[in-house]
Amino acid sequence: MSRFLLDISPLRQSRAFRYAYAARTATVLVTGMLMVAASIQLFEMTGSSIAVAGLNASMAIPMVLALMVGGVLSDRMDRRKLMLYSRSVYVFSVSLFLINALLPSPTIWLIYLAATIGGAAGGISVPAMMSATPALVGREHLAAAAALSGLSMQIGGVIGPSLAGLIIAGPGLIFCYVIVLAAVLTTPFFLKQLPALPPKGTQPQQPAIFHAFIEGFTYMAKQPLLRSLLLIDLTAVVLATPLALLPEWGTQVLQLGPEATGLLYSAPAVGATLMALSSGWTKTVKHPGRFIIAAVMLWGAAVFALSQWVWLPWSLLCLACMGAADTVSKILRMALVQKHTPDHLLGRMSSLWMTQSALGTAVGNMQMGVVSRWFNPTTAFFIGGGACFLLSSAFAWRNRSLKHIEN
Template sequence: MMLDLSPLRASRGFQLLYAARAASFLAFGVLGVAVSLQMYVLTSSSLQVALLNAAVAGPMALALIVGGWLADRYDRRAVMVWSRAAHLLTILILMANAALAEPLVWPIYAAAVVGGSTFGFGMPAIMAATPALVGREHLSGAAALTAVAAQVGAIAGPFLAGAITAGAGLVACYGFVAVISGITPIVLAFLPSLPPLAEPSAGIKVSALAADEAGFMGGLRYIARSPLVLSLLLIDLVALVLAVPYVLLPELATHGLGEGPDSIGLLYAAPSVGALFGALGSGRAGVSPFAGRWLVACVAVWACACIALGFSDGMVPALICLAALGGAASLAGILRAALIQRATPDAMLGRVSSLWVLEEAIGPALGGMQAGTTAHLASARIAMVAGGGLCLAITAAIAALTPALGRASLAPEAKALPGSVDMAAVDVR
């Protein structure tokens, strides 16, 4: 059950990619806190902080679509290197503004636009590069390792941001991020050339139309023709919209649990801790011949944890529920990443990845609106119970209507298993 380290042992290319991504996760963790803190200090407005997040999300959504197309047309190494190098402009803008005697607000918004755009241009290429570097037999292990790096960055980044800012100031904090971000494109430049394959790889059997789709909409058309990939994305979206109760935690802490404001930090940290342990314990689940069923089970646990959180009557039960939710969500994400990357031909992987990342960005925002509206009309507890219950029901319906999901396998010997299906042989016509 322990973390699968074989992708790091099997591929020097993945070692480089993983080092670059781990550095980026840490840099993003520090940068997000530092920028939000500076914006609030300058404006004393939480609305401005929210608008700053929107300034990142809008350009990022557009850049993801273009970035997916670029990743399927050009050398993915070049796309990664240039996008990560361009991201340094974001840090330079923030450093220059923070060094002014009276920092301004508009350069922070400008940096947010640049940061969102450069992230969107490069992320599909980064995700599409993984199968070529580790082979499709190590995809789940690679996803688990990436999840660990992401959670470590999410936990360590805010602490580093607070410590550096308090001790040396914002300019030093941005300088720390600039150093880490500057290392990333240098490391990525040592990767081998990663052009998208003109023909489906790893024995993938797809229709000529799906393999040769061109343009920005090719990814959408491919997903619509692939029941497995479509069901994986739908289940993810359902869970993100209905069973992510984080916006309700302040109300739960103060009114539902009768705790003080100091307890909110513990509630927010619990899912990340659970997610970290979920990734560390992913082990054999990622090579299971029943990976699709495990994924459905993880989302079911995720939904049940959300329901249980709505009924929790103490701090300890609430923390356990949130940790279970984070762990189940982490395992589901690892399995989903491996299944999507194994089921998608290399020629389409950039565009499919861009749409997947876009869903991951939009889903929590829609989920926050849904949960907040339901809590306003009823209560936070009802919002959690109703959202979790609806997520459970819709997930069961998707699993029942998509036989390919139940048969989905990540086992190397999947073709020899009775009743199973190799994701590399899915017919999407």
């Protein structure tokens, strides 16, 4: 059984990784709380779902831009310092949310400003954390570290929003912001315990940031394995991201209340958490590329299956399977990217991966929404899930670099 249980050896063997993991877990948990709190506050102030959508955009756009810069900086300067600087800025962002809530008349523009600053800070820190992982745990433990990171993200995705809702319904919105700020203040303390993490093998003459980013992109494009990992993930997120349709699916198709929609949103995180807890086998996979292809095929099949039966338990099962498949794919992809990228390019590879994930998910949600508007949600799931399954099957047939890569 130990082969299938979550491998916690990186936590046992690396004191530095324990501190980094604590910082990451705290950040993921409070980010979920913060988004729920800010969304509820905005909707109460405006009564507009478009205003809430604007909150997501005000975080996502600066995050994508900052990811490009953060990837380059992660390959040039001490990654510990970069994480410390960006987390300190994030503290300022959360403080703005709290200060605005304490005002006699909170303002909408201050919420958007705080979200913009927070998104940019996250875009700087994520590549630094990802590129620092091999130095913290060793390349032989990358799959285990990726599984632990995925677990913290999924648990945060389940607990954070639910906890925020309970706090706002009880002590209130301001108290929720206070809890978030208190948790965010702990992250610089954890990060200060890390050793210096300078990139290895840096070039003596470093190009400008834009040219350095292009250098990283060019390296990825010339490597068949890295290029394949990027493309197969885009296949899944662009064609078969169903999250934007869940409110419509819960209220209009299933004809249930908002509590059912909440369950639909939680189901992928539940499946992902269960898979992360049983991910010990991923470190012994001989041909990880084949498992990545199979996971993407399962993702597409799960979204396709949503269209086959209009019943809440079936929908929850399909979404949980999608979340589980996504976790397997992420664990193995992260380990391969970090293992097959030189240390002085890890920051840029991490930023490219996160950028395509953020933009691909946004495009995927949009295309699902458009197809649903033209037809209906059932047809959108049918087309998107089926197309994802077929294209990932083509990867299994044609892509040799991904199929034959060995761990």
